[in-house]
Amino acid sequence: MHIELSRDLEFIDHLLEGIDQNQTLANWKHFKLAYHVADTLLIPRSNNLKALDQLQHIDFLPHQTDTANKVIHEMNGRAILADEVGLGKTIEAGLILKEYILRGLIKKALIIVPASLVNQWASELHEKFFIQTTIAKKKPVWTNDDIMITSIDLAKREPHRQAILEQTYDLLLIDEAHKLKNNKTKNYQFVQALSKKYCLLLTATPIQNKLNDVFNLVTLLKPGLLGDQQTFLKRFDKPTRDLDQHLQRLIQKVMVRNLRHETVLDWTKRHIKTISVTFTEEEYAFYQKLEQATIGDQSINKTLYLREFCSSREALYTTLMKEDSQLTKELVADLEQLPHHSKAIQLVELIKDINDKCIVFTEYRATQVYLQWLLKENQISSVPFRGGFKRGKKDWMKQLFQEQAQVLIATEAGGEGINLQFCNHLINYDLPWNPMRIEQRIGRIHRFGQKNDVHIYNFSIEKTIEDHVLQLLYNKIHLFERIIGHLDQILAELNLGSLEKEITQMVCESKTIGEMKVKMNNLAEVIDYAQEEENHNGNRESS
Amino acid sequence: MAIENLHEFLVTYFTINHCQVDSNQKDGTLDVRLTEEMDERLMNRPFYWQYVRKLNQVGTPLELKITTQYNKATKDRSYLSFGTERFNKICHDTLLKGRFTKLYQSIAPRQQTALYPWLIINVKMSYIGKQQEEELRSYGIHLINGTIIDHAFEWLEQKEWTTTIPDFCYPITPLIQMRNGYLRIEHFILEQLQANQHQWAEASYQHLQEEIQLLNYFKEREQSLNEAHYLTEKENLKAIYQPKISLQVINGGIFYLAQP
Structure with missing residues (x-):
């Protein structure tokens, strides 16, 4: 064994120089104080976190300090942080980063986060952790020894890409790392090629469900831990209980995943309310026409049309205008005759009733614009929020919402990463067919820091596709009450893959509404059964 | 403290x-x-x-x-x-x-008194590997007779110090040059280090070997890992686990003491 030694070759020269040239030398008080300061800054051997004495103003939760401890002392700084949404992954990452900085082990770091979160990361690290960062803007200097925050899109563009690849980072941190699950993508290969000592991958999406994703993420951190890809996939493809446990153990070497129900946090309650809306006769007639018109058509558009019409006339209109056929022209003509959307009118009533801040989520931009207009007509102030907004605008909108407006109307892309725990009413104006996205939405307000019970309102129009999905599927599998965590895993075990695809297929392939209902019912039964099974097993294991 | x-x-x-x-x-x-x-x-x-x-x-x-x-x-x-x-x-x-100093013991003698020169250095020792630890050590060397002492700072703290030569005192010129004194202390530290068991380093080195084995295994079987990437990764592992000891002088200087 060889231990590297680094000596101090400069001190004595400087001392001699200072004495020879009669420079001002320290008096005893200064000399002594310097000694005490040096002593204060030492890293003790005990496995405590030095950063905790320095961050006394933050009330860390036990699972957060445990995680930081584990990552530093057991995983040696290479880990996947996969807590459920809202448990404070950023806090954990900040704490780990701070600890390493204090230990003098990190000087140069690269933090890659979604473009929309760049500012939030910078301000959080600065305000909470007193960590100075630089945001990569137009002409970032990659060669500096500092902590740089960038989006992947900027980083992977030349000339930045090349410059970044030439650096050696003490730490690489990637937020929303599940986006890197495919090793064929440029992003993945770029990240893989980076030279880094420590590495933190943050993700809220459980990665256990797809073997390939697991393999790719873990391999970024520790090439070889799961062997090579082919052997790995072959070996774990047909899961048995033993193999599964073996895999879990391997993954636990590099992954920390805290679940809400395991944390000591006193979570506020979720109150779920379904708000049924009845279409007017005219509207329903149009809906049926839409359904009939598209029934023979196997293309995916059918479900899209129906879903859009359940959201707003404008949403459907935008799509129809893009296609130029006899059918769409006819539909557009009919559509133009319709009055205000029943759901939108109901929404206005609801918001008046709530009489407090609320977030409205919709899937469609056109609906967002329409709702904003409609609310304004009714003297309700609102601000829009979209994924496409520039960073500054997002921050500004959030602030406007917090300080002035009653309503924030967000499209799906706005779901990630903004924290709005000052608000406790959430309205799902229309619902995504991807359960993970629903959890992301709820996670915006039902998170660490929320002081009140959370109210979730789900709109659904009777006798429409929306109704079916909500009543037959979501409510049946208790989607809104339970934290999703396991659902993805269950879907994977059932070999279902994505629920979105499943529903779309169901709707498209069914010849009659009845058939579709039966299929959906069946799906719900299967999922519910698997969930109960899981709970049962889970309880047994923990008892 | x-x-x-x-x-x-x-x-x-x-x-x-x-x-x-x-x-x-x-x-x-x-x-x-x-x-x-x-x-x-x-x-x-x-x-x-x-x-x-x-x-x-x-x-x-x-x-x-x-x-x-x-x-x-x-x-x-x-x-x-x-x-x-x-x-x-x-x-x-x-x-x-507080980095460099030259101090005289503050005394008020009635007769001519000699002050003997000591080189004092406070050193931060960092032991870096899988785990990390730091300690602050204080050494002194008598620049006339070459005696080396540990815990020098605690000893100095019991006395009073001034930046000017007290009345009736005269400092003795070092026989051992300061630079030489520094090297002697360094040598002393290194000898101590060599005599010690470094289990932390063994453990870290062991871990490094295991990690490299894992990486080699991966390289043999996975075509997607090219040579350059393999080498980078190996360096990365070394950066984390290769045991290192670093000495960094926090501060120090020459101290003139009344006792020989």
Whole structure:
């Protein structure tokens, strides 16, 4: 064994120089104080976190300090942080980063986060952790020894890409790392090629469900831990209980995943309310026409049309205008005759009733614009929020919402990463067919820091596709009450893959509404059964 | 000894740097009237001072209002605690100012008294591997007879020191050159290190070998890993696990003592 030694070759020269040239030398008080300061800054051997004495103003939760401890002392700084949404992954990452900085082990770091979160990361690290960062803007200097925050899109563009690849980072941190699950993508290969000592991958999406994703993420951190890809996939493809446990153990070497129900946090309650809306006769007639018109058509558009019409006339209109056929022209003509959307009118009533801040989520931009207009007509102030907004605008909108407006109307892309725990009413104006996205939405307000019970309102129009999905599927599998965590895993075990695809297929392939209902019912039964099974097993294991 | 009372530390720090301090221990508040020098060192406004000097005017140093209690902080009174930027700056400044010294034992003899030269250095030893640990050691060498002592600082702390030669005292010129003395201390430290068991290093080295094996295994079977990437990854692993010991002198200087 060889231990590297680094000596101090400069001190004595400087001392001699200072004495020879009669420079001002320290008096005893200064000399002594310097000694005490040096002593204060030492890293003790005990496995405590030095950063905790320095961050006394933050009330860390036990699972957060445990995680930081584990990552530093057991995983040696290479880990996947996969807590459920809202448990404070950023806090954990900040704490780990701070600890390493204090230990003098990190000087140069690269933090890659979604473009929309760049500012939030910078301000959080600065305000909470007193960590100075630089945001990569137009002409970032990659060669500096500092902590740089960038989006992947900027980083992977030349000339930045090349410059970044030439650096050696003490730490690489990637937020929303599940986006890197495919090793064929440029992003993945770029990240893989980076030279880094420590590495933190943050993700809220459980990665256990797809073997390939697991393999790719873990391999970024520790090439070889799961062997090579082919052997790995072959070996774990047909899961048995033993193999599964073996895999879990391997993954636990590099992954920390805290679940809400395991944390000591006193979570506020979720109150779920379904708000049924009845279409007017005219509207329903149009809906049926839409359904009939598209029934023979196997293309995916059918479900899209129906879903859009359940959201707003404008949403459907935008799509129809893009296609130029006899059918769409006819539909557009009919559509133009319709009055205000029943759901939108109901929404206005609801918001008046709530009489407090609320977030409205919709899937469609056109609906967002329409709702904003409609609310304004009714003297309700609102601000829009979209994924496409520039960073500054997002921050500004959030602030406007917090300080002035009653309503924030967000499209799906706005779901990630903004924290709005000052608000406790959430309205799902229309619902995504991807359960993970629903959890992301709820996670915006039902998170660490929320002081009140959370109210979730789900709109659904009777006798429409929306109704079916909500009543037959979501409510049946208790989607809104339970934290999703396991659902993805269950879907994977059932070999279902994505629920979105499943529903779309169901709707498209069914010849009659009845058939579709039966299929959906069946799906719900299967999922519910698997969930109960899981709970049962889970309880047994923990008892 | 580490700082236990931050508030007291700050009062000391500003006082020995000739600033006027109004302190309220209960609220953790400190109002510090900075000197020009301290303003320049701490407040980070070089352009102001440049400007003032260019115009041949007298600048006005700022008044620094801080508190060591988080909930007492306001818009005009910033929070200062271990870990804040300002604290780091103060630490940096303290270390810089207290780095080199030449001191005489403060005594008042009635007759001619010889003062013997010692080279004293305070060294931060860092043991870096899978786990990390640091310690502060203090060594001294008698520059006449070559005796080396450990825990020198504690010994010095019991005496009083001054920057000028006391009356009736005369310093003896070192027989051993300072540089040579330094090398002797270093040699002494290295010998001690060699005699020690370094289980932490063994463990870390072991771990490094395991990690490299894993990587080699992966390389043999996975085509997607090219040579360059393999080498980078190997360096990365070494950067984490390769055991290192580093010596860094925090401060030191020549001390003239009355006893031989």
